[in-house]
Amino acid sequence: MFLLQLKYETLRLLRSPIAWLLLVVLAISVGFGLQNGLYRAAEKRDAIGKMLAMQQSDLEKQKMRADSVARGLKKMKGWWLDPTNVIVVGGVWRGGRVTAVEPRPQNLLATGMSDLQNDAWRLTLMGKEPWGGSELENPDNLSFGAFDLSFVLVFLLPLLVIALSFNLISGEREQGTLALQLAQPQTAGRLFFQKTLARFTLLGGLTLAIALPGLALSGISLVSAAAWQTAGVAVLYSLFWFLVALGINLRGGSSAQNALLCIGAWLLFTLVVPALANMLAEKAHPVPSRATFLNQMRDAEHYIESKREGLLDEFYNTHSKYERKADDDKGWRDWYREDFYLQAFDKQIRDSIEQIHSSKAERQAAFTEGLMVFSPALSVHRQMTDLAGTSHRALKSIEPLLDEAQRNWAAWFMKKFDADQSLTAADYDEFMKFPDRVQASASPGGQTGFGRLLLQCLLAGAWALWAGRGSRLSVAIS
Numbered sequence: 081m082f083l084l085q086l087k088y089e090t091l092r093l094l095r096s097p098i099a100w101l102l103l104v105v106l107a108i109s110v111g112f113g114l115q116n117g118l119y120r121a122a123e124k125r126d127a128i129g130k131m132l133a134m135q136q137s138d139l140e141k142q143k144m145r146a147d148s149v150a151r152g153l154k155k156m157k158g159w160w161l162d163p164t165n166v167i168v169v170g171g172v173w174r175g176g177r178v179t180a181v182e183p184r185p186q187n188l189l190a191t192g193m194s195d196l197q198n199d200a201w202r203l204t205l206m207g208k209e210p211w212g213g214s215e216l217e218n219p220d221n222l223s224f225g226a227f228d229l230s231f232v233l234v235f236l237l238p239l240l241v242i243a244l245s246f247n248l249i250s251g252e253r254e255q256g257t258l259a260l261q262l263a264q265p266q267t268a269g270r271l272f273f274q275k276t277l278a279r280f281t282l283l284g285g286l287t288l289a290i291a292l293p294g295l296a297l298s299g300i301s302l303v304s305a306a307a308w309q310t311a312g313v314a315v316l317y318s319l320f321w322f323l324v325a326l327g328i329n330l331r332g333g334s335s336a337q338n339a340l341l342c343i344g345a346w347l348l349f350t351l352v353v354p355a356l357a358n359m360l361a362e363k364a365h366p367v368p369s370r371a372t373f374l375n376q377m378r379d380a381e382h383y384i385e386s387k388r389e390g391l392l393d394e395f396y397n398t399h400s401k402y403e404r405k406a407d408d409d410k411g412w413r414d415w416y417r418e419d420f421y422l423q424a425f426d427k428q429i430r431d432s433i434e435q436i437h438s439s440k441a442e443r444q445a446a447f448t449e450g451l452m453v454f455s456p457a458l459s460v461h462r463q464m465t466d467l468a469g470t471s472h473r474a475l476k477s478i479e480p481l482l483d484e485a486q487r488n489w490a491a492w493f494m495k496k497f498d499a500d501q502s503l504t505a506a507d508y509d510e511f512m513k514f515p516d517r518v519q520a521s522a523s524p525g526g527q528t529g530f531g532r533l534l535l536q537c538l539l540a541g542a543w544a545l546w547a548g549r550g551s552r553l554s555v556a557i558s
Contacts, residue, residue, distance in 0.1 A: 089278040102240050107290045113229040114298045117188030128180040143508035164502040170493030171204030182519040184469045186306045190230035192470025203486040230464040234457050238321045242342040245325035247335040280322045284315045306467050320456050320537045327544035353455040365444040380429045395421045456536045463529025481518040
């Protein structure tokens, strides 16, 4: 019986120009979303490649100058220009090693928070700092967000489902064919379920037929987990909206009433619930403002300066081989030796302030994530950004890699500084082998969104079953 219903629905949709138009819109939206994501990823990859190639070229030229200085063939006007100086090359106020975050092939699936994350960092002896910043872009683009595959799935796919299912039963009744449908040798509930399943099967198959080739053309292998998880998210999300539409149809209202209720459900789950989740998270776990953070950092700077003399006394008492000099008699090595010693105390104070703010932000994010169960749109967005590697969690996993790279870089140069050595051409060959790219692994908890979406489908199915039992449909037919 299901195959007969599937054949009937297929023929019916094939004769509908609206259905064809909607499928064309879906195909264009998926293609444009993937192309836009592919363009952004390629643009970022090209920019990173050019930046790192320029860094390598500059270091090669600097290596030649360092060799000339070491041979006594060339003299520099000041120590701050000397390519054999450990501080100059290792990086404090200049120099250092630019290390880029390597884009992943899946990044094209969802922009996520990648537009807020710096593409590269400068690793120095003192720490790491953002390098390059984000590109200038139209403020409207930044405010409305990127049009990518995640946007298509979260916002546009439900509208297509609603357009194909808002009159699933009411349309039959208004055309006078519902009584004929119910005359078949099966229960009404089974009939309506098969009708819904038939349309879901058609749309799910067409969605896969559109999305999977698009992913393949975008460079994502069809045998990869990212491709099939993306397909699974699209199918499950479609199922959720078909079940919502079925429950609304089973109430026995008119097609116009059903359309309004379906659009209301779309607004509720895609716009209202996410906005309320953010508002509740801000109220339950407020995060201090940026101005408060900067004021605390400024106060910390004054506190660190007040402790400077006492810490230096401790340093020179511990390291008796170094002579404490008056400020006017200090050379650049003396100044930097003191700064490097004070750096640990400075970092401890600043990290404690940053930890307070970041922990509050993490609690707020965790609270918001707990509310994700009330919105399938949030579940889809979470799953897509996890797959793309552009979620907050995925970008956070890059920080330990950058910190480790910075520690390795600083340790290599500090060893030279403590030994009072100058850099040679051979040293350049050695430190130029340090990696200039990092790549995050898959984000932890990457199936959370998928699991919650499955739960939401079960809840939508239970609601549709409850709506069918309390339906006014029989009254409306008679």
